[in-house]
Structures are given as C-alpha cells and as structure tokens.
Amino acid sequence: MRVKIVLGTAREGRKSEKVAKYITRKAQELGWEAELIDVRDYLLRHTRRWNVTPEMERYRKKILEADSLVIVAPEYNGSYPGELKILLDTIYDEYEALPVGIVTVSVVTGGTRLLMELRTAMLNYRMLPVAQVLLYNVDDIFEGEELMDEKYIERVERLFRTLEKYAKALKPIRDEVREKLTRDVEGL
Numbered sequence: 001m002r003v004k005i006v007l008g009t010a011r012e013g014r015k016s017e018k019v020a021k022y023i024t025r026k027a028q029e030l031g032w033e034a035e036l037i038d039v040r041d042y043l044l045r046h047t048r049r050w051n052v053t054p055e056m057e058r059y060r061k062k063i064l065e066a067d068s069l070v071i072v073a074p075e076y077n078g079s080y081p082g083e084l085k086i087l088l089d090t091i092y093d094e095y096e097a098l099p100v101g102i103v104t105v106s107v108v109t110g111g112t113r114l115l116m117e118l119r120t121a122m123l124n125y126r127m128l129p130v131a132q133v134l135l136y137n138v139d140d141i142f143e144g145e146e147l148m149d150e151k152y153i154e155r156v157e158r159l160f161r162t163l164e165k166y167a168k169a170l171k172p173i174r175d176e177v178r179e180k181l182t183r184d185v186e187g188l
Helices: 016-029 054-065 082-088 112-124 150-186
Strands: 002-007 033-038 068-074 099-106 128-136
Touching: 002 016, 002 054, 016 033, 016 068, 016 099, 016 150, 033 054, 068 112, 068 150, 099 112, 099 150, 112 128, 128 150
Parallel strands: 002 033, 002 068, 068 099, 099 128
Antiparallel strands: none
C-alpha cells in the first residue's frame, strides 16, 4: 500500500510537523510505502487550475501514485490553513476514489471544526474520508518524536487498517479513473 501524508501548514514552529513525521514513520513500520508531502514545498500564491506549474505537476504525480492519503493539519480559525486549500485545489480528477484519513492538531478543540470542514472538502474532491485521529495538546502526548499515549497509538493504527480496507475496495475505480486521465493527457 502506498500512502501520501500531506502536512497542511507552513507556519513556523508548527507542532503538526512532529505529528506528520510520526504518522509517516508509523506507516512505514506497518509495511506501507509512505511519503511526506509538505505544503512548504508547494507554496503557491493562488490556484492556477488551468495553468499547470512544475510544482503542481510534481504534486499531481505524487497523488496519482497513492493508494490513500492522510492529511495532517492544525485548526486555523475553525477551518484548515489556506496553503492547504490552495494545494488541494491544484488538481481535482486525480483524487477520485482515494480514501483519506484526517489527523487534526489543536490545543483547544482537538480539531473538530477542522475535521468537519475537511470532510466536506474531501467529498467535493470525490475522495472518501474514512478515518480520523484528533490530537489535543501535542506537547503532552509526545516525548521528542514519539507518541507516548497508548490510546492515540491505537487510533493511528486503526486509521491505517481502515485506509487499507478502503484502498483495496476502491482500487478498481481509481485504476479506471487513472487510466482515463492517462489517455486524456496522451491524447492532447
């Protein structure tokens, strides 16, 4: 199974980075082929849906390789960071039938409002949100780079079990969509 983990904030001092690195490492420990995608590497000023930049094409190729996606993001003002929205908006059809896990990071709410917003967005992109982990107070549950709270460790493992089940079930649809996308690009 191939998973892409999107770190959805470019903020300095972001606690989400520790979480995203842990999620990536945990996926690898579970036998997944995991890659971290950092929005800092794709800082776009605005969406350019019809004017594809090299950054957008690089992101597109990574998504087309994926069997599933995990988005790790902090809650910003009741929603998700603008740089994540811009990155997600650079492609559309490539997301179809991609199961997604959402990992929220928030001190106050655990990211419940962020989770609601991202679920809605994922459905609009024709992804299927199937699992989530809401993390409160990262400094209290991490020791260095390691997650220390057993209940959160189990939630992360369950996230990957759920993603794998849906990734296998949705594979025929993803294959059909990706074949069509390839034909459309080659036919241009």
